[in-house]
Amino acid sequence: MLRLSRRSALLGAGAVGITAALGGCSTTMRPMMAADSQPETYPTVQALRFFAAELSRLTEGRLAVDVYPSEQLGGQSDTLELAQLGGIDFIRINSAPFNVLVPETLVPSLPFLFRSIPHMRAAMDGPAGRAILSGLTQHGLIGLAFYDSGARSIYTVDRPVREPADMAGLKIRVQTSDLFVSMIEAMGGNATPMAYGEVYQGMVQGVIDGAENNFPSYESSRHFEVAPVYSLTRHVMAPEILAMSRHRWDKLSSADRDAVLAAAQASVPVMRDIWDRQVIQSRQIVTDAGVQIVEDVDRQAFSRLMQPLWAQYADTPTLRRLVEDIRNIGGDNG
Structure with missing residues (x-):
């Protein structure tokens, strides 16, 4: 388990206090808590609200979920730790914070692994995606579904x-992830x-x-207000992860677990539809604001620089097999 930060400890105490207060008021199971770092209107938050409504419908109101967006319950690392401890029931976070915890989550974060968004979705909906989610179980979490992160x-x-030569000297912000640090350094920044x-x-x-x-x-x-040059490197298409605390999962009946899984899966196409429309809208907003969108990016040149990273981070037979399984997905998905 990740080492609990002081902030997470305080948040956890608050979450446990809320749980106790709610649990003492009624014999009905308390509303579960779902955390998201994004604002209310963001596609992942809207998907979580659909998930909550669908779960309530499937269980005839027995299972309720309150959604807390905008880091109300802490940042992504905080809520990940709290979910492991049972202080939060559901989390929606990017796959990057899982990388140090669950090696399988490194695979969809590998730069230039996915050829396109349809390729990524096909991989995450199939056996490779299920293998990645199953890796969360031994760390106090139940992987439920993947949401898009574009x-x-x-x-x-x-x-x-x-x-790559254009990256020389550029200081680029990345998430706290060894893989993302290595990626930008390999790209030349x-x-x-x-x-x-x-x-x-x-x-x-x-x-x-700049950032990415x-x-x-x-x-x-x-960010477009202060960084008005957007270059379509499309270097990473790592998905978001919807996960549940195993503490709460273990308390559910078999039928309620099935309902949680069904509601999570039902929320995926809803999220993707909202996401696709949001991408179009956001691109139009920044274009109208005068952002320079650079489309003639040599993605092959960048991709060639990533091969040592694939060898470094997909460094076990299991991870290499996942990489190959994803690369071999063909048809209309690339």
């Missing part, structure tokens, strides 16, 4: 990125781990020269 690309204050909430000011002050993310996050964070 294609992440580089955006900068003033420099287009078309080829200087990786700078930084909290998401500090990115805007970091670019204003010149602490960093998908269109909806780029737009909703208003």
Whole structure:
């Protein structure tokens, strides 16, 4: 289990207090808590609300879920720790914070692994995705489903990125992930781990020269106001993960577990539909605001630089097999 931070300990005490208070008021099972770091209107939050409504419908109101967006219960690392401890019932976070905990989650985070969004969805909906989710079980979590996180690309204050040489000297913010740090360094830039909430000011002050993310996050964070050059590197298409605390899962009946799984799966196409529309809308918003969208990116040149990272991070037979299974998905999914 991850080492519990002081902030998470305090949040956990609060969550346990809420649980006790709610549990003491009624013989009915307390409403479960679902945490998301994104704001109310974000596609993942809307999907969580659909999940909550569907779970209530399937269990005739016996299982209720209250959704807490906007980091109300803490940041992604905090809520991950709390879910392991049983202080939060459901979490929706990016796969990157899981990387140090669940080696299988490194695979969908590998840069340039997925050829397209349809390829990623096909992989995560199939045996490879199920194998990755199953890796959470021994760490106090039950993997329920994958949500989209889109294609992440580089955006900068003033420099287009078309080829690796354009990354030279650029300080690019990344999530706290060894893989993401290694990726930016391999691309030719200087990786700078930084909290998401500090990115805007970091670019204003010149602490960093840019960051990397998908269109909806780029737009909703208003990062386009200070970094108006968005280069379509599409280097990572790692999905989000919806997971449940095993503490609460173990208390559910077999029928209620089936309902949780069914509600989670039903929320996936809903999330994807909202996501696809949001990507189009966010791209239009930033385009109308004057953002330069750079489309002529040499993705092959960047991809060739990633092979040592694949060998470094997919360093066991199990992980290498997952990589090959994903790469071999063909047909209309690439």
